[in-house]
Amino acid sequence: MLNVRAVTKSFFGNQVLHGVDLEVREGEIHALIGENGAGKSTLVNIIAGIMRRDSGSMELKGEPVNFAHPLEAMRAGISMVHQELSLVPNLSVAENIFLRHESKTALGFNDWRSMRQTAAKIFERMGVDIDPAVLVGSLSVGMQQLVEVAKAISFDAKLLIMDEPTSSLSEKETAELFAVVRDLRAQGLSIVFISHKLSELFAISDRLTVLRDGHHIATNDIAQITADDVIRMMVGRHLGDLYPPKAAQMGGTVFECSGVSRFGYVRDLSFSVRRGEIVGFAGLVGSGRTEAMRAIIKADPRSSGSFKLEEKAVVWSDPGEAMDLGVVYVSEDRKGSGLFLDFNVGRNVAASTLKRYRNRFGLISRSALAEKARTYVDMMDIRPPNIDARAIELSGGNQQKVLLAKALDCRPKMLIVDEPTRGVDVGAKALIHARLRDLANSGVGVIIVSSEMPEVIGMSDRILVFRNGEIAAELDNRLGQVTQEMVMSYAAYK
Amino acid sequence: MSLFHATAIRGALATREGVLVGVNLAIFAFLSFMRPDAFASWTNLKAILSLMTYDFLLAVAMTVVLIVRGLDLSVGSVLALASVVMALLLQDGIPVVGALAIGLLVALTCGFLNGMLIAKGRILPFLVTLGMMSIARGLATVLTTGQYVSFPKAERWFTQFGRFEFRLQIGDSFYGIPLPLLIVLATVSIFAVLLSNWHVLARLFYVGQGPEAAKLSGIKVERYTIAAYVIAALFVWIAAVLMTSATRIGYANYGIGAEMRALAAAIVGGASIAGGSGSILGTFLGVLMLALIGNGFILLNGDPNWQQATFGIVLIVAVGFDAVRTYKTRR
Numbered sequence: 001m002l003n004v005r006a007v008t009k010s011f012f013g014n015q016v017l018h019g020v021d022l023e024v025r026e027g028e029i030h031a032l033i034g035e036n037g038a039g040k041s042t043l044v045n046i047i048a049g050i051m052r053r054d055s056g057s058m059e060l061k062g063e064p065v066n067f068a069h070p071l072e073a074m075r076a077g078i079s080m081v082h083q084e085l086s087l088v089p090n091l092s093v094a095e096n097i098f099l100r101h102e103s104k105t106a107l108g109f110n111d112w113r114s115m116r117q118t119a120a121k122i123f124e125r126m127g128v129d130i131d132p133a134v135l136v137g138s139l140s141v142g143m144q145q146l147v148e149v150a151k152a153i154s155f156d157a158k159l160l161i162m163d164e165p166t167s168s169l170s171e172k173e174t175a176e177l178f179a180v181v182r183d184l185r186a187q188g189l190s191i192v193f194i195s196h197k198l199s200e201l202f203a204i205s206d207r208l209t210v211l212r213d214g215h216h217i218a219t220n221d222i223a224q225i226t227a228d229d230v231i232r233m234m235v236g237r238h239l240g241d242l243y244p245p246k247a248a249q250m251g252g253t254v255f256e257c258s259g260v261s262r263f264g265y266v267r268d269l270s271f272s273v274r275r276g277e278i279v280g281f282a283g284l285v286g287s288g289r290t291e292a293m294r295a296i297i298k299a300d301p302r303s304s305g306s307f308k309l310e311e312k313a314v315v316w317s318d319p320g321e322a323m324d325l326g327v328v329y330v331s332e333d334r335k336g337s338g339l340f341l342d343f344n345v346g347r348n349v350a351a352s353t354l355k356r357y358r359n360r361f362g363l364i365s366r367s368a369l370a371e372k373a374r375t376y377v378d379m380m381d382i383r384p385p386n387i388d389a390r391a392i393e394l395s396g397g398n399q400q401k402v403l404l405a406k407a408l409d410c411r412p413k414m415l416i417v418d419e420p421t422r423g424v425d426v427g428a429k430a431l432i433h434a435r436l437r438d439l440a441n442s443g444v445g446v447i448i449v450s451s452e453m454p455e456v457i458g459m460s461d462r463i464l465v466f467r468n469g470e471i472a473a474e475l476d477n478r479l480g481q482v483t484q485e486m487v488m489s490y491a492a493y494k
Numbered sequence: 495m496s497l498f499h500a501t502a503i504r505g506a507l508a509t510r511e512g513v514l515v516g517v518n519l520a521i522f523a524f525l526s527f528m529r530p531d532a533f534a535s536w537t538n539l540k541a542i543l544s545l546m547t548y549d550f551l552l553a554v555a556m557t558v559v560l561i562v563r564g565l566d567l568s569v570g571s572v573l574a575l576a577s578v579v580m581a582l583l584l585q586d587g588i589p590v591v592g593a594l595a596i597g598l599l600v601a602l603t604c605g606f607l608n609g610m611l612i613a614k615g616r617i618l619p620f621l622v623t624l625g626m627m628s629i630a631r632g633l634a635t636v637l638t639t640g641q642y643v644s645f646p647k648a649e650r651w652f653t654q655f656g657r658f659e660f661r662l663q664i665g666d667s668f669y670g671i672p673l674p675l676l677i678v679l680a681t682v683s684i685f686a687v688l689l690s691n692w693h694v695l696a697r698l699f700y701v702g703q704g705p706e707a708a709k710l711s712g713i714k715v716e717r718y719t720i721a722a723y724v725i726a727a728l729f730v731w732i733a734a735v736l737m738t739s740a741t742r743i744g745y746a747n748y749g750i751g752a753e754m755r756a757l758a759a760a761i762v763g764g765a766s767i768a769g770g771s772g773s774i775l776g777t778f779l780g781v782l783m784l785a786l787i788g789n790g791f792i793l794l795n796g797d798p799n800w801q802q803a804t805f806g807i808v809l810i811v812a813v814g815f816d817a818v819r820t821y822k823t824r825r
Contacts (some may be wrong), residue, residue: 066675242707299710320712337706342770343699352698353709363691406711 007056034211035425048080049073058476077158089137142173167423170285243458244437251275254445255414265291274444280460288469326413341392346373376405397428465490545638546785551733555726556756568649569726572751576734584645589810592711609720634746643744654741686774702769758809
């Protein structure tokens with residue numbers, strides 16, 4: 001149905017696609033996978049008319065096509081659901097779906113009644129229950145993603161491209177999205193699906209294409225390959241064990257939290273973390289884990305809570321004071337509340353620790369700072385290895401590495417990382433996991449909050465399952481015996 | 495290695511100052527060509543530099559608040575209020591030092607109130623400082639009933655130094671260098687160095703670039719925001735002192751429309767409405783550009799009212815460029 005041949009693309013002399021082929025059949029779910037920077041997004045952007053190719057050809061149903069604008073691609077039946085939601089929260093679902101292609105009445109006004117009816121029909125076809133009249137902002141992220149899909153197919157799409165649609169969805173929402181996607185396949189749509197989560201790709205796709213460094217590596221039926229094969233093709237090397245080994249030895253309690261409450265979010269939370277231990281906070285999206293962590297460091301208000309650090313009672317009144325004592329939190333939202341996007345790597349890494357880089361006049365020592373930044377670039381394998389690169393120019397994985405470097409520069413005793421590898425490629429993920437384990441091994445207590453079940457289980461020595469603002473279960477995982485089913489049985493609302 | 499200067503908007507900012515130097519040279523060359531007699535004389539250039547002294551201080555004030563993603567529309571009227579208060583005290587025979595100190599207190603109070611309402615009250619900077627603009631101007635007018643306030647009893651040094659000039663001999667000609675200009679260049683240069691090199695002031699950029707990220711990085715965002723408005727008020731006070739000394743009067747209508755020029759100059763110079771960037775050198779070049787344009791209108795016999803319209807156009811064009819730049823980087 002879609003046949004892409006030998007497509008090339010360069011940005012400012014930097015070639016990102018070296019003659020890539022992609023063939024998508026009618027009624028199939030075609031997975032596209034590769035590390036960040038492999039060229040996946042560029043390729044689908046070219047297919048959807050958002051970027052133009054330098055050379056190569058593209059045929060849709062046997063006809064050569066060359067889209068100059070996304071609208072042309074949409075009219076030809078190719079629609080894209082972007083990684084980040086592009087909906088307008090203050091408009092209704094129907095308004096969002098028909099934004100820029102509104103139906104008109106005879107007088108040229110927007111015909112809301114017909115649009116609402118069409119929207120309802122689309123949802124019916126998708127088999128989901130969303131009221132087209134409600135505001136998008138009132139829907140959960142999962143629901144919003146479904147609205148994105150509805151918006152994409154409202155153009156009568158034949159080919160739907162989904163760029164990491166599940167990166168911010170919970171497992172339950174992902175399952176719902178998959179049901180919709182399978183339904184659409186049954187109706188004859190072709191779907192190109194980009195994701196970093198291998199288990200997802202194996203669950204949903206019919207065929208899979210691997211890209212690496214702008215080259216097409218292989219296309220296989222999903223039944224004929226294994227996850228190991230895919231990882232090997234993606235990175236061109238063996239990653240060995242996906243997760244680092246569990247704690248070899250743990251010390252005494254480094255951090256103790258008792259009775260943290262924030263009305264409406266967290267209820268009487270108490271736990272402790274030992275030196276060298278990684279504690280995973282599992283749970284569904286919305287179970288209150290992030291809110292709990294933010295309340296702990298006082299980024300948000302709390303009504304109660306007391307803490308002991310290295311057996312001594314400590315108090316703080318804002319995140320800066322917590323940080324000075326050694327309790328450091330890394331945000332889940334690297335773009336919104338993590339990094340300073342216009343600033344370069346060096347300036348980001350030193351955000352919390354500027355004071356430390358002083359010369360004898362008490363002014364910032366650029367050489368000391370640059371030297372430190374360079375050590376982090378090496379240690380975290382930040383690419384490009386350039387401390388002057390701005391954060392916005394980096395891929396998600398490298399941004400996440402910078403964010404972690406910034407936290408490490410605070411020399412934490414207790415490090416709390418929230419979704420440390422969301423939307424990050426396999427290579428960066430493995431590196432971040434390894435560094436977190438190194439940190440724990442050096443005697444630091446580590447908390448990992450993650451919605452990705454394999455990550456929590458793979459990394460944690462102990463798992464606290466969060467539900468409804470409370471700890472629902474505590475699972476010892478030092479032997480790695482905890483299963484997803486066990487965690488899920490506590491995490492899910494009963 | 496330019497970890498802090500140029501890299502904020504790497505390339506763009508580094509070349510922005512280069513571009514501004516070019517633009518200023520072009521205007522300079524154009525005016526020299528059109529009015530070789532009048533423009534390039536030292537008297538005229540001195541007039542440009544003296545007049546822009548005040549605008550430069552207000553533009554520095556504006557730059558500081560823009561860096562923390564703020565805005566201060568009250569710079570011009572706080573200048574007037576401080577000037578009036580100091581002049582009234584001098585008129586009553588209060589010693590200069592006491593009068594200046596009380597004037598400083600008044601200016602800093604205005605800045606502090608702006609900062610508190612914006613940081614703690616979470617009210618839009620535009621609204622808070624628009625209100626302060628009206629309050630300060632209104633107070634100044636009430637205090638003076640709109641009259642000039644002269645202070646013949648004041649100590650002589652104060653009424654002299656605002657007009658004092660160092661005489662510099664080059665060849666056969668004498669050049670007078672105004673003392674206020676030197677004071678301002680020295681003060682602001684020191685501030686510029688501290689702004690990018692002292693960790694405390696450097697944090698202002700973080701606050702403006704990402705308030706939430708700054709908070710989670712341990713920076714006391716509210717405190718820094720308030721500090722920015724207080725620092726801005728300090729520069730406004732310096733402008734008020736120099737202006738009051740040079741003109742030997744306090745007047746409630748000083749600095750009308752100055753906030754507009756200050757904003758235009760700061761944004762031309764690289765500060766962004768979206769916060770997190772701005773440079774003192776850029777702001778200086780922006781002020782110089784507006785001053786040359788203003789002078790050009792006078793020399794070429796243009797209707798002076800066109801000046802104001804032109805500054806408005808410069809502001810909108812600069813804000814437009816700024817918006818495009820922000821859009822490109824923040825998407």
